Amino acid sequence: MSVAVPMATTGLSSRVVMGVGGRIVGVGRSSHNRMMCDHSTTEWRRADKVQRPRRFKVFPLLNIPKARHMDRERHQNLQSIIMLREIIRKWWRAELHFADRHGQVLDWQRTEGLASTASACCRLVRGSREGLRRCNQSVRELHEQFLANRRLRRALVHPCHLRLNLVGAPLYVHDVYEGFLFVEGLLRAPPPERERERLQAQLREWQPGTLDVERTVERLPVLDDENLEKLTELLEYGTGEIAAYEAERTRETERAETSASPEGGAHTRFGHIIGRSAALQEVFKLLEKVSNSEATVLINGESGTGKELVARAIHVNGPRSDKAFVVQNCSAFNDNLLESALFGHMRGAFTGAVRDKKGLFEVADGGTFFLDEVGDMSPALQVKLLRVLQEGTFLPVGGTQPREVDVRVIAATHKELGEMVKRGEFREDLYYRINVIRVHLPPLRERRDDLPLLVDHFLRKHHREGQRARGLSPEALALLGRYAWPGNVRELENEMERLLVLGGDLESLPAELISGRIRDAVAPGGTSALATRATGRLHEAVETLEREMIHQGLLRTGNNKSQLARELGISRSNLILKIARYGLEPGLPPDSEADA
Numbered sequence: 001m002s003v004a005v006p007m008a009t010t011g012l013s014s015r016v017v018m019g020v021g022g023r024i025v026g027v028g029r030s031s032h033n034r035m036m037c038d039h040s041t042t043e044w045r046r047a048d049k050v051q052r053p054r055r056f057k058v059f060p061l062l063n064i065p066k067a068r069h070m071d072r073e074r075h076q077n078l079q080s081i082i083m084l085r086e087i088i089r090k091w092w093r094a095e096l097h098f099a100d101r102h103g104q105v106l107d108w109q110r111t112e113g114l115a116s117t118a119s120a121c122c123r124l125v126r127g128s129r130e131g132l133r134r135c136n137q138s139v140r141e142l143h144e145q146f147l148a149n150r151r152l153r154r155a156l157v158h159p160c161h162l163r164l165n166l167v168g169a170p171l172y173v174h175d176v177y178e179g180f181l182f183v184e185g186l187l188r189a190p191p192p193e194r195e196r197e198r199l200q201a202q203l204r205e206w207q208p209g210t211l212d213v214e215r216t217v218e219r220l221p222v223l224d225d226e227n228l229e230k231l232t233e234l235l236e237y238g239t240g241e242i243a244a245y246e247a248e249r250t251r252e253t254e255r256a257e258t259s260a261s262p263e264g265g266a267h268t269r270f271g272h273i274i275g276r277s278a279a280l281q282e283v284f285k286l287l288e289k290v291s292n293s294e295a296t297v298l299i300n301g302e303s304g305t306g307k308e309l310v311a312r313a314i315h316v317n318g319p320r321s322d323k324a325f326v327v328q329n330c331s332a333f334n335d336n337l338l339e340s341a342l343f344g345h346m347r348g349a350f351t352g353a354v355r356d357k358k359g360l361f362e363v364a365d366g367g368t369f370f371l372d373e374v375g376d377m378s379p380a381l382q383v384k385l386l387r388v389l390q391e392g393t394f395l396p397v398g399g400t401q402p403r404e405v406d407v408r409v410i411a412a413t414h415k416e417l418g419e420m421v422k423r424g425e426f427r428e429d430l431y432y433r434i435n436v437i438r439v440h441l442p443p444l445r446e447r448r449d450d451l452p453l454l455v456d457h458f459l460r461k462h463h464r465e466g467q468r469a470r471g472l473s474p475e476a477l478a479l480l481g482r483y484a485w486p487g488n489v490r491e492l493e494n495e496m497e498r499l500l501v502l503g504g505d506l507e508s509l510p511a512e513l514i515s516g517r518i519r520d521a522v523a524p525g526g527t528s529a530l531a532t533r534a535t536g537r538l539h540e541a542v543e544t545l546e547r548e549m550i551h552q553g554l555l556r557t558g559n560n561k562s563q564l565a566r567e568l569g570i571s572r573s574n575l576i577l578k579i580a581r582y583g584l585e586p587g588l589p590p591d592s593e594a595d596a
């Protein structure tokens with residue numbers, strides 16, 4: 001069984017692979033990349049010695065600058081890292097931190113105020129100068145261990161002061177050590193009474209006046225061997241995601257350099273059209289060919305799928321890019337107004353025509369004319385359009401002298417023009433004339449792989465200066481993934497803009513802020529519930545079924561995860577991971593004792 005963890009920034013979808021008993025047995029993108037966990041290993045340190053297959057493709061070092069700039073902000077915003085952080089907070093009430101290649105912790109300041117449930121003890125400790133010094137020292141020691149053993153790619157436990165522990169996993173990007181991810185403030189066993197008192201006394205000395213010291217110490221996470229192994233695997237998964245992201249970034253840079261224009265402008269040709277799904281890859285391939293030509297193009301797709309965006313991209317990347325790009329929606333006006341808008345009119349042609357007026361075909365002369373909703377054009381105007389396309393001439397309204405233009409036409413429609421031809425609603429000759437090259441833009445529901453990337457893109461696009469929001473919570477992203485998106489990318493963009501406004505100062509935008517119509521539609525019994533699934537991808541259908549069974553089971557058993565796990569025939573920890581993945585429980589999962 002595997003759980004997809006979407007990665008918003010790169011569009012890659014990584015997998016946390018669950019084994020028997022809910023153990024994470026692998027993470028990666030293919031079986032080749034998978035890091036298998038040795039099931040016979042009971043003691044985690046011994047696992048370090050096991051020879052493991054490499055997890056990532058290592059790029060030739062020749063091309064990679066050694067001291068490459070690490071964009072930590074971007075790493076923290078990777079959807080998989082956001083998800084990882086939340087899982088660590090939920091399971092262990094601990095915080096995920098980043099240390100750089102010099103052993104400096106980058107995010108203590110940032111996360112302190114935000115994570116009220118995480119590492120409360122360590123936050124208290126770092127409130128004092130001596131505590132902070134000791135924390136930094138422990139981190140440095142762990143850093144030195146990683147430096148001393150460059151071949152070690154697995155996580156380590158390092159004893160911290162106050163008998164607490166750090167668990168950290170080294171980050172290697174293109175085989176170069178770039179720091180580590182770690183979690184602090186962890187106990188390996190419940191402390192005896194005397195130890196606990198000593199710890200409380202130390203905290204009181206460093207932070208006199210703190211009221212909650214007993215509770216803080218009581219709530220310190222205790223990691224048994226099984227939990228420790230899970231945490232190390234999650235941390236290694238996190239470093240793997242960052243390394244994979246960096247590998248993808250390198251590939252993108254290389255691609256951009258390859259497709260740089262001869263004038264030296266290093267732009268990717270269609271970089272502003274976001275998406276890496278197979279469907280969109282096909283579109284990009286076609287666009288590469290179409291853009292360099294002068295051919296008429298017909299773009300077909302539902303409303304909001306990006307038809308105008310694509311038309312503009314064809315123009316900008318084509319031979320007419322320095323000339324005008326003109327847009328007219330053919331369903332916006334009645335017939336007379338549309339004719340006048342397209343072809344212009346002569347003075348006195350109709351009441352109110354007090355002077356000659358150029359039409360948009362003349363404005364677009366030498367450039368590109370994007371005719372949106374061409375299927376809504378009347379038969380009379382279809383004839384005029386055909387003439388421009390075939391002869392390059394037209395008559396303005398009220399005119400007698402034909403005018404000549406040189407315009408590349410890109411037409412678009414959400415209708416099936418072929419069917420309209422059969423019904424006699426669209427001219428067959430015009431259909432063949434505009435349908436020279438057809439670009440089909442699939443609806444968003446058929447390319448859900450693009451969703452995390454688009455979410456990321458729109459959050460960045462509408463992000464206001466100083467705003468803290470870094471991404472969606474895993475629950476929110478999972479919820480969006482189940483929605484049918486009738487309004488396609490436009491609807492998604494509006495939703496992201498709305499979320500950013502409503503999210504105010506929140507770091508991670510929660511599912512509760514998502515529009516009611518979306519939440520209702522994906523709720524059990526909503527319009528996109530299981531019963532409507534007869535087509536589509538198998539894994540999506542399976543995930544929908546899995547989510548439904550877990551959701552209904554939680555309701556039926558009164559949230560008793562142990563019972564539900566038994567009924568479903570999976571381990572409890574596996575169930576908890578799935579609950580987190582599907583966003584079925586916003587708060588902390590109760591302890592197993594609580595369930596019992």
Ligand SMILES: Nc1ncnc2c1ncn2[C@@H]1O[C@H](COP(=O)(O)OP(=O)(O)OP(=O)(O)O)[C@@H](O)[C@H]1O
Pocket residue numbers: 272273274275301302303304305306307308309310372414457489490493
């Ligand atoms: N793949 C994409 N990447 C980034 N933005 C996109 C993408 N697809 C659509 N958009 C954005 O979604 C919005 C709607 O796109 P656009 O207007 O091109 O759609 P359309 O198909 O022409 O819609 P309509 O048929 O309703 O005119 C725009 O803001 C556009 O920038």
